[in-house]
Amino acid sequence: MKALQLGLLGIGTVGSGTFAVLQRNQAEIVRRAGRGIVIKTVADLDTACARAVVGDAAQVVADARAVIADPEIDVVVELIGGYGIARALVLEAIAAGKHVVTANKALLAVHGSEIFAAARAKGVIVAFEAAVAGGIPIIKALREGLTANQVQWVAGIINGTTNFILSEMRDKGLDFDVVLKEAQRLGYAEADPTFDIEGVDAAHKATLMSAIAFGVPVQFDKAHVEGITRLAAADIRYAEQLGYRIKLLGIARRQAEGIELRVHPTLVPTKRLIANVEGAMNAVMVQGDAVGTTLYYGKGAGSEPTASAVIADLVDIARLSGAGEGARVPALGFQPEALAQADALPILPIEQVLTSFYLRLRVADEAGVLARLTGILAERGISLDAVLQRPGDEVAAGQPAATDLIMLTHITREGAMRAALAEMQALPSVLAPIVSLRKEDLA
Template sequence: MTTAPLRVGLLGLGTVGQGVIRVLRTNADEITRRVGRAVVVTHASARDPHRARDVSLDGIQIVADPIRIAAEADVDVVVEAIGGLSPAKELVLAALRRGKPVVTANKALLALQGNEIFEAAQASGVMIAFEASVAGGIPAIKAIREGLAGNRIEALAGIINGTCNYILTQMSEKGQAFADALADAQRLGYAEADPTFDVEGIDAAHKLTILASIAFGMPLSFDKVSVEGITKVTPQDIRIAQALGYRIKHLGIAKRTDAGVELRAHATLVPEDRLLAKVDGVLNTVLLQGNAVGQIGLYGRGAGGDATASAVVADLVDVARALGSDARHHVPSLAFQPSAVRELNVLPLADVVSSHYLRITVADEPGVLKAITSILAELDISIEAILQKEPQGGADASVAVITSVIPERRFNEAVARVRQLPFVRHDISRFRVEHF
C-alpha cells in the first residue's frame, strides 16, 4: 500500500472549493491517521486564478481551464465543485473516462444527468462519491447506503432546503410576509439573488431524487417528482396551522407503498410535537424509516462552505481507502448492485394518499359551515379538525379544515366543488398534512 500523498485536483475555488482546502489542512493529522496517507490538493481551477481567496493557495497549481485538470493533470482524484450542468457534466465524464475517481457536491447534475454519469463510472471501474450533494454536512447518503444496508427503506422525509426553512421560520416566529422573509434571507446570504430554485422547491426535488434512488434502488427520476414551493404560504396559514397544533415546513418526501413510490417536495403541515416541526432556521434534517431499525433522524447544517466541505472530504477519505481495491468490492453508487437497480412505478400526485389542510375565505353569512361540510360528507371525507375565524374589520371570515387521510384526487374534487359555492372568495389555500 502506497504512503505517497493522495493528489486531489479541485475544480472550482468558490465557497465549497475553498472549504475543502481549509478542512484538509485543518484536519490533516486526523485525515492521515484515518487514510494512512496524506490527502492534499495539488491542482485547482478558477475562472480568475489571480483573485485573492480566503485560504492560502501555496503549493497548489492554479489553472483557468478546468479541463486541464479533469483530462490531463497528474492527480489521483478529481473534485467537482463548480456546480450547474455544463461544463460540470463534461468535466466529470472526462475524469471518469481517464479512470480517475470523482467527488462531487452537484445535486442538480446528479438528479438530471446522474444515470449517465454512474454508467460511465461503472464502465471505468472507478468510484464517484457524492455525499455533499444532499444536506451539506449531514451524512444522509452514507446512512442509507451503508448504515441502513440491512433494511428495506420504507419512507424518508426531510427538510433539505435551508432557504425555505429559514423563510418559513421567519414567517412563523416574526409574522413576516413571504416577500419580507425572502428579502432577509437574501441580505444574509441564505438565498440567491434569483431564489427560484430554492423557493419553488426545485433544489429540494433534486436532493429528493438522489435520496429516493439510493433508498429504493431505482434510477434517478427527477422528471417524476411532484414539485411545489413555498410562495403560496401566507402568514394567515402559518397562524391557523399553529392554532391547530401544526407547523408548516417544506419537505422532500419519498414513500414506498403497495401501489408504487411517492416522490414529492412541497409545503407540508407537521404536528408541532414532531422533530420535523422543531427544526428551524437554515438547519436541515432527514428522517429515515427502515423495516428493521424503525425511524431514525439526522440533523445539522445543510449548507455552507465548511459543512459541505466536510462531506466532500469524507468522500475523499473513502476514495483514498478504496484506491487499488477491486471495484466489485466498492459500495455501489446507488446502494444496490448496478444490475439490481430497476424502474419502479412512481405514483401520480392524484393517487397519493394523505391528510389535507384547506383554508377558505368566505362571506360572513349563515349556512357557510353546513355547505362546506356537506360537500366533504358527500365525498366521504371526514374532518379531523376545523377552525373558523370571525371577520375582523371586514365582511369576510376564514374557515380552515384538516381532513382525514384520503386520495388527492378526491380532495381535488372537494376543492373544486367548494370553489363553486356562492359565498366563497378566491382566496383558498391548500397543503398536505403528514405525521412523520
C-alpha cells in the first residue's frame, strides 16, 4: 500500500521531532500501520532552517498553500500554533479534502466547533492527540478507552511550566517571581510566559477534555481561569503542614445542572499520586462511573514526546483513511449529532462550582475573632474541616499583634464562599486581604 503522504506546516520544536521520529522509527511504524508514513513537503517561512532539519528527505517550500494545493498530499500536519494563520490554513486544508493533524490546543479550544463541522462536511479527519498533555495518549483514553463510562470528572496537571515552578517553589521555599526567572533561564518557561502562568494554556486543554468527557461543544470562553502568579510561598508551606500540595489543575466536572470548567491553583492531598507529579511532567486523572479512578502520566511537552502523539494520530489515519466515516472515532468522541447543546448542559458560572477551600487570614490576635469568622461561615452553610493557628511572621511597630489563621472548609458552593469572604474581609480584625485557594480531594 502506498505510503501516507504528509505536508508539514511549520518545522519548529514539534515539527523537527516529528521528522526525526518518522525517520528513525519508520520500519517499526510500517510494521504497525501496514504502510509507510512519509513527509513529502515541509512549509516554513524560514526555508533555510527547514532545509537544515530535513536535508534531502523532503521538499521545502515557504508557502503553506502550496502544500495544501498538492493533490498528492493526504494529511496536513499543522504545527504553526496560535489562532491566526493556523485557523485559515487548517480550514483551507479541510476544504481541499486533506485530513488534518494538529498540536494546536489554542486553535481547537477557541475555533474547534467551526473546524470540526467543516471537517465533517468534507468527510476528513481532524486529529489532535498532541494538543493535550503531549505524549500521553489521553485523548485516546477519553474518546476510546473509557467509552463505557459516564465520566464524572477530569482533573489534570496539563501545563509543565507551572508544575515545574510549583515544584521548585515547594522544594526551595522560594517565591513565584524568583522561580519564574530560574525557569526562564533553564528553558522551562518562555520569554513571555503569560499563557502558561496565567493558566490560559491549561484552560485550552481542559476545554478540549471537557468536550470529549461530556459530549459538549468546546467553549473556552466559559472557562474560569486563574494562574499561579499570586501564589505565595507561605501558602505552599501551610498547605504542606496540613497534608496538601498545591498544583495548577485543569478541572472539568459534571454536576446535575451543568459542567464545571476551571483552572486554578488547587490543594490536593499529598497522598494522591497526582500530588507527587513533579517538575515539568503532566498527569491527568479521569473518574468514570464504571472504571473508578484512572490516571495517565508522562511528558506533557517537548519535541519527541509531542511528536509521539502526532504520529499516533497519523497511524490511526493510515489505518482508517480508506474506511467509511462510520468506522472513524468522532472528533470529540461523541457522534456530532449527539453532542449536547450548550444550553442543555451548560458550562456553569464559577459561583455554582462545588469545591472546598483553604483560607489564610491575617487577623488581630484578640479574643472572639475566630468565633466571628466561623459564625459568618456557618451562616452561609459552610462548615470547617480544619483550623490551624500560627504566629504571624511580621508585625510592624504600632500595629496590633497579628496572627495567621488557616482554615480548611468542607465542600460548598463557590458563590456562598464569595459572599462569606466579602463579609469576613470587612471585619476590622481582618488585617490583610484574605487568601483563598480551592481544595479538591480527588477521591
